[in-house]
Amino acid sequence: MPRRSLLKDHCKTVRQQMWRLLFIGLLLASFIAGTGERGYAIPAFARKYGLPCSACHIGWPILNNFGLAFKDNGYQLGNDKDSPIYQNPSYWPITFRVTPQWHLENTNKVGIDAPGTTTPSSEQSITTHGFDLSGLDIWTAGTLYKNISFSVLPSMAEGDAFHFENAWVRFDNLLNSPWLNVKVGKFELDNLLSEKRFLTLSNVGGSWFNYHFTPQADNNGFGGIGDNQIGIELAGHNQNSYSRYSIALLSSVDGNPGLTSAGQGGTSRTYDVFVNINQGFAVKGLGVQRIGAYAYIGQSPTYFLTSGGTPVEAKGNRSFSRVGAYGWWFIKDLDIETFYMHGQDNVYLGNSVAANDPGGLPQGAVGPTWNGGFVEAHYTVNPQFIFTGRYELVHMSRQANPALTPNLGNVDSFTIGYRWYPIMLSRAGLAFHNEYSQAKMGNLAPLSGTDEINRSLMIGFDFDY
Amino acid sequence: MVISMNSDKWIVNLVLTLGVAVPAWTQQAHVGNLTGHADSGKKLYRRYCVGCHGPLGDGNGENAPWIDPKPRDFVAATFKCRSTPTGTLPTDQDLYNSVSRGFTNSNMPHWDSLAPQNRIDLVAYLKTFSPRWQSEKAGEVIKVPPEPAATSQSIAHGADLFQKMECWKCHGQQGRGDGPSAPTLTDSKDQPIRPYNFADARDDSRFKCGVTNEDLYRIFITGLDGTPMPSFADVIQPNDAWDLVHYLRTLQTKRHSKENDVVKGTGHKTSASAPGS
Numbered sequence: 001m002p003r004r005s006l007l008k009d010h011c012k013t014v015r016q017q018m019w020r021l022l023f024i025g026l027l028l029a030s031f032i033a034g035t036g037e038r039g040y041a042i043p044a045f046a047r048k049y050g051l052p053c054s055a056c057h058i059g060w061p062i063l064n065n066f067g068l069a070f071k072d073n074g075y076q077l078g079n080d081k082d083s084p085i086y087q088n089p090s091y092w093p094i095t096f097r098v099t100p101q102w103h104l105e106n107t108n109k110v111g112i113d114a115p116g117t118t119t120p121s122s123e124q125s126i127t128t129h130g131f132d133l134s135g136l137d138i139w140t141a142g143t144l145y146k147n148i149s150f151s152v153l154p155s156m157a158e159g160d161a162f163h164f165e166n167a168w169v170r171f172d173n174l175l176n177s178p179w180l181n182v183k184v185g186k187f188e189l190d191n192l193l194s195e196k197r198f199l200t201l202s203n204v205g206g207s208w209f210n211y212h213f214t215p216q217a218d219n220n221g222f223g224g225i226g227d228n229q230i231g232i233e234l235a236g237h238n239q240n241s242y243s244r245y246s247i248a249l250l251s252s253v254d255g256n257p258g259l260t261s262a263g264q265g266g267t268s269r270t271y272d273v274f275v276n277i278n279q280g281f282a283v284k285g286l287g288v289q290r291i292g293a294y295a296y297i298g299q300s301p302t303y304f305l306t307s308g309g310t311p312v313e314a315k316g317n318r319s320f321s322r323v324g325a326y327g328w329w330f331i332k333d334l335d336i337e338t339f340y341m342h343g344q345d346n347v348y349l350g351n352s353v354a355a356n357d358p359g360g361l362p363q364g365a366v367g368p369t370w371n372g373g374f375v376e377a378h379y380t381v382n383p384q385f386i387f388t389g390r391y392e393l394v395h396m397s398r399q400a401n402p403a404l405t406p407n408l409g410n411v412d413s414f415t416i417g418y419r420w421y422p423i424m425l426s427r428a429g430l431a432f433h434n435e436y437s438q439a440k441m442g443n444l445a446p447l448s449g450t451d452e453i454n455r456s457l458m459i460g461f462d463f464d465y
Numbered sequence: 466m467v468i469s470m471n472s473d474k475w476i477v478n479l480v481l482t483l484g485v486a487v488p489a490w491t492q493q494a495h496v497g498n499l500t501g502h503a504d505s506g507k508k509l510y511r512r513y514c515v516g517c518h519g520p521l522g523d524g525n526g527e528n529a530p531w532i533d534p535k536p537r538d539f540v541a542a543t544f545k546c547r548s549t550p551t552g553t554l555p556t557d558q559d560l561y562n563s564v565s566r567g568f569t570n571s572n573m574p575h576w577d578s579l580a581p582q583n584r585i586d587l588v589a590y591l592k593t594f595s596p597r598w599q600s601e602k603a604g605e606v607i608k609v610p611p612e613p614a615a616t617s618q619s620i621a622h623g624a625d626l627f628q629k630m631e632c633w634k635c636h637g638q639q640g641r642g643d644g645p646s647a648p649t650l651t652d653s654k655d656q657p658i659r660p661y662n663f664a665d666a667r668d669d670s671r672f673k674c675g676v677t678n679e680d681l682y683r684i685f686i687t688g689l690d691g692t693p694m695p696s697f698a699d700v701i702q703p704n705d706a707w708d709l710v711h712y713l714r715t716l717q718t719k720r721h722s723k724e725n726d727v728v729k730g731t732g733h734k735t736s737a738s739a740p741g742s
Contacts, residue, residue, distance in 0.1 A: 050516065050517060050528035050532050052517075052526075055516070066576065068578070078567070078574065079567060079568065079572065079573065080569050081571075173669075176668055176669050241578055288580050
């Protein structure tokens with residue numbers, strides 16, 4: 001047979017094989033994508049226990065009841081195989097997470113400098129967009145021994161120094177009781193509605209405003225109950241984690257290591273307290289409903305003693321509080337989170353005035369108060385596809401300075417999105433993330449003093465391994 | 466292109482799934498005033514269970530190769546933890562209890578954090594995997610007589626029974642699960658299986674099928690189907706079974722129990738030096 005004909009036949013065979021492989025590949029891909037039946041979770045735990053990831057997550061990363069019980073039990077299943085001595089010696093409980101993405105950011109009223117100056121002279125809508133990366137989480141967690149669990153999460157963004165998002169050790173089931181667990185280190189506050197595990201990632205929708213709100217002109221260094229804090233926590237739960245409590249004693253440093261307070265070095269000398277209780281109850285045909293209440297009572301410095309210009313001790317500590325209640329309601333595949341917060345800061349914090357300078361307070365100054373809340377819904381089509389939507393507001397009820405407009409700093413925000421998990425193996429996962437979020441910030445336009453609107457559109461691939 | 470697959474197994478599973486097994490939407494389970502529906506359980510099964518037990522319920526989930534002991538094969542419908550005689554199907558309550566309680570020393574966690582309705586729905590669904598549930602009913606529940614008081618005599622008698630019935634061959638003289646037969650034991654799938662180690666038990670330890678003396682009694686009578694642990698229903702009288710329960714508790718030397726208190730009361734430190742051992 002002529003060589004050319006052989007080559008032609010060979011090429012034809014290769015083409016046929018390629019088409020066949022492509023067809024099989026597409027078939028497999030459509031099968032994987034269409035099943036909607038496998039789970040997805042933090043792969044470090046999936047690798048350890050061999051459970052489907054959806055066992056612990058409504059839709060990664062939101063924990064379901066089983067995942068919550070697993071977490072409450074110190075990342076243990078309680079099957080006498082939790083200690084790492086039962087693991088293959090090569091097992092290392094580590095997960096990384098990063099999100100390559102395209103996103104668009106718009107702010108409708110940005111102060112634009114006059115030519116040749118640094119003084120804004122006009123307001124303009126500014127839009128930026130492009131391909132980007134999220135920060136990188138490298139998370140290791142698990143057990144050091146039966147009933148001794150740990151978590152270390154170094155996190156960093158492009159160009160930033162890494163920081164400890166969390167780092168703690170926990171002594172579980174003390175006195176053989178699930179009601180006694182002690183955690184020491186930097187950790188997420190025991191918020192049942194966890195901002196660390198919610199579904200939205202965009203610049204605007206990537207955090208709950210209520211969890212981080214500080215009034216305008218307020219210099220409280222506390223970043224909110226969404227910030228991880230450093231301290232010691234006593235927590236407990238019943239066997240199925242329907243009944244839960246926690247109480248934490250925290251350094252007044254907003255989670256900053258090095259005894260730093262509000263970015264000042266080595267000044268910490270007070271403590272905050274966070275308390276949270278919640279109760280779940282099964283409703284036939286609907287699922288497990290949960291209600292709870294929380295309170296964060298803290299202090300924050302209003303000035304510092306300095307030595308050679310360096311702050312050495314926080315002084316003039318004044319109080320603040322964040323208290324409220326929440327519910328998590330399930331109607332089969334639809335779950336709705338409802339959250340309420342009342343916030344209050346001391347008058348000195350609210351007006352950014354040192355407590356040893358009462359004369360610096362403006363006429364009629366008072367401690368600022370505000371109320372906020374959100375309603376967030378998730379509809380789980382299947383463990384591989386979940387819709388989310390949220391409406392959130394924070395409204396000032398009393399400004400620290402009567403001269404400020406009543407609406408200054410108010411927030412009205414909504415977010416919609418969905419996550420599709422096309423790859424859902426028990427050892428790695430990939431989510432296709434689409435989200436739009438918008439927030440109206442009351443009277444924050446720099447020149448006109450009118451409302452400022454921020455918008456985020458995000459399309460990305462959120463993956464972990 | 467060759468796709469590696471055990472064709473016989475594949476055909477059997479297909480037939481069972483499409484032709485023989487009870488349709489998922491009709492199977493029910495009942496516990497108390499709860500009624501489980503298989504169609505609801507199917508979604509839950511695929512969320513929580515499929516990784517180990519597999520989409521066909523045959524214990525061949527994607528994680529199964531790395532799991533020891535292997536996940537339960539619902540197609541075979543052979544269950545360890547029952548309140549019914551050996552060889553019979555368990556009750557819905559038995560399956561519900563197993564799902565809720567999980568299995569110690571295995572990858573099966575306790576699922577009591579799921580709502581009761583979810584758990585009974587899962588029970589209904591796992592009953593669709595085997596045709597046995599169509600043709601057979603659950604066995605009759607074995608009655609457990611009231612437990613007599615633990616005494617030094619009952620413990621001593623239990624120790625004698627432990628020798629006579631040759632429990633030690635698997636569980637070892639000290640109950641460490643290291644009897645001479647232990648290395649050779651396999652389950653009904655020819656997987657190696659270890660006898661229960663009583664000696665290492667602590668206060669929070671569980672048996673495979675429960676935690677109480679009543680659970681241990683029931684294990685003697687029902688046996689653990691699919692494992693070498695037989696049923697002693699035909700060879701042991703109720704009082705003898707209770708005596709054996711009391712003795713076995715004394716093998717759990719690190720665990721607080723009334724039986725160990727009795728042993729201590731007789732001046733013996735451990736069951737090894739207790740009367741009759």
